[in-house]
Amino acid sequence: MTAIPKLRPCTTIWLLMLVLSLMTYAVAYLGLSGDGLMIGVLAIALIKGQLVVDHFMGLRRVGGFWRPLLSTYLLLLGAALAGAFFLSQG
Amino acid sequence: MNATSTTITMPRQNPPGDLAIWIFILAELLVFAVLFMVYAFARRNNVELFNLHQLQLNRTAGLVNTITLITSSYFVVRAVAAIRENRTQLCSRWLWAAFSLGALFLLIKGFEYQHHFSMGVTLRTNSFYLFYISLTFFHFMHVIMGMVILAAVALKAQRGGYSANEHTGVETGASYWHMVDLVWLILFPLVYVMH
Numbered sequence: 001m002t003a004i005p006k007l008r009p010c011t012t013i014w015l016l017m018l019v020l021s022l023m024t025y026a027v028a029y030l031g032l033s034g035d036g037l038m039i040g041v042l043a044i045a046l047i048k049g050q051l052v053v054d055h056f057m058g059l060r061r062v063g064g065f066w067r068p069l070l071s072t073y074l075l076l077l078g079a080a081l082a083g084a085f086f087l088s089q090g
Numbered sequence: 091m092n093a094t095s096t097t098i099t100m101p102r103q104n105p106p107g108d109l110a111i112w113i114f115i116l117a118e119l120l121v122f123a124v125l126f127m128v129y130a131f132a133r134r135n136n137v138e139l140f141n142l143h144q145l146q147l148n149r150t151a152g153l154v155n156t157i158t159l160i161t162s163s164y165f166v167v168r169a170v171a172a173i174r175e176n177r178t179q180l181c182s183r184w185l186w187a188a189f190s191l192g193a194l195f196l197l198i199k200g201f202e203y204q205h206h207f208s209m210g211v212t213l214r215t216n217s218f219y220l221f222y223i224s225l226t227f228f229h230f231m232h233v234i235m236g237m238v239i240l241a242a243v244a245l246k247a248q249r250g251g252y253s254a255n256e257h258t259g260v261e262t263g264a265s266y267w268h269m270v271d272l273v274w275l276i277l278f279p280l281v282y283v284m285h
Contacts, residue, residue, distance in 0.1 A: 010171070014164040018157060025153040028283040038284050045279045048160075049272050056163050056268045058170075063101035066112070070119075077123050077276070084130035085284060088137050 013055045020044050038085055046078045106170070107262035115269045118232070122273050125228070126280060129221045136217055141285045143218040148202055152282040155198050156274065159233075162191035163271040166240070166264045169247075176254035178247050185244035185260075188267065192237040199230055222281055229273055236270045239263045 007015075024044055027037060050071060054060040059067040105112050133140045169184035206219070213220050243263040246252060252260055 008171075010164060010167045014160065014167075017160045021153060021156045021160065024156075024279050024283055025149065028149045033285060041279045041283055045276050048275045052163065052268055052272045052275065056167050056271070057265055058106050061101055062105050063103050066105050069116075073119060073123065077126065080123075080127050081130050081280065084127065084134060088134040 010055060013051050017048050017051055020048050035086065035089060039082055042078055042082055042085075046074050049074045105265065107265045108258055111262045111265055115265060118269060119273070122229075122276075125225055126276060129225060129280065132217055132221060139216060140218045143216065143222075144282065144285055146206075147222070147282050148205070149282050151198050151202050152278050155195050156278050158191050158195045158198070159271045159274050162188040162195070163268050165191065166267050170257075170260055170264050173247065173252050173257040173260045174254055178250050178252060181252065181257075181260060182244050182247040185240050185247060185263075189237055189240045189244060192233055192240065192267075195233055196230065196237075199226065199233075203227075225277060225281060229270070229277055232270050232273070236263075236267045239266055 024041055026032075027041055053067065053070045053074070057070075059070060165184045165188035169181045169188065172178075172181040172184055203223075206223075211219050211223075213223055240263055243259055246259060
C-alpha cells in the first residue's frame with residue numbers, strides 16, 4: 001500500500017490561496033456584481049493577505065506587535081475600501 | 091527525562107530578516123494603502139466610467155499574474171525552509187525559480203501595457219486609466235526591485251554565503267518579496283474585479 005505523501009503546511013496554504021484566487025476570478029468572469037459579492041471579493045483578498053502575513057512572512061510565530069500591526073492594517077484598509085464602495089452606491 | 095521533551099519553543103520577538111527591511115515594508119504598505127484609498131474614493135465620483143473601463147482590462151492576465159506571484163512567494167518560503175536545513179544549493183534553486191516567476195509577471199504585465207498603449211490609452215485618457223497605469227506601474231517597479239534582491243540573495247546562496255546559522259539575508263529578501271505579493275493580492279481585486 002502506498003502512503004499518501006503529507007503536504008507541508010506552506011504547500012497547503014499555497015493551494016488554498018490558488019483556490020481563493022480562482023473564486024475571485026470566477027466573480028469577474030461570470031460578470032457577477034452586487035454589494036454583498038464585492039464585500040466577499042474584498043474579504044477573500046484580506047484573507048489571502050492574512051495568510052501571507054501569517055504563513056509566508058512567518059509572523060504567526062513572532063511575538064510582540066508585528067502580527068497585530070499587519071492584521072490591523074489589512075482590517076482598516078478593507079474597511080476603508082468597503083466604505084468607499086458602499087458610498088459610491090448611494 | 092529526555093532533554094528534547096522539555097524544550098519549549100518561544101516565539102521570536104523580531105520578524106524574520108533585518109529589522110530595517112520591516113521599517114521599509116511598513117512604509118511601503120502605508121504608501122500603497124493611501125494609493126488604494128485614493129483610487130476607491132476617486133471612483134466614487136466616476137462610478138460608471140470606472141466600471142466601463144474596468145471591463146477593458148484582461149482579467150485572465152490578472153488571474154495568471156496573481157497565481158504567478160503567489161507561487162513565486164511560495165517558492166521563496168521553500169527557499170527559506172531549505173536554508174534553515176543548511177541546503178544552500180536548494181535554497182538558491184528555489185530563489186531562482188521565484189525570480190523566473192517574477193520575470194513572467196513582468197512579461198504578462200508588459201503585454202497588457204502594450205495592448206492598452208497600442209489602443210491609444212495613456213495616463214491622460216481618463217481618470218480610470220490614470221489610476222490603473224499609475225498603480226500597476228508603481229507595483230511593477232516593486233517587482234523589479236524584488237527581483238534584484240532575489241537575484242542578489244540567490245547568487246550569494248549559490249556561493250555558500252548563507253548557512254542554517256546565518257541566513258538573515260535570505261529572510262530579508264523573502265520578507266520584501268512577500269510584501270510585493272501582498273500588495274498585488276489587494277490590487278488585483280480592487281482594480282480588475284470590484285465594481
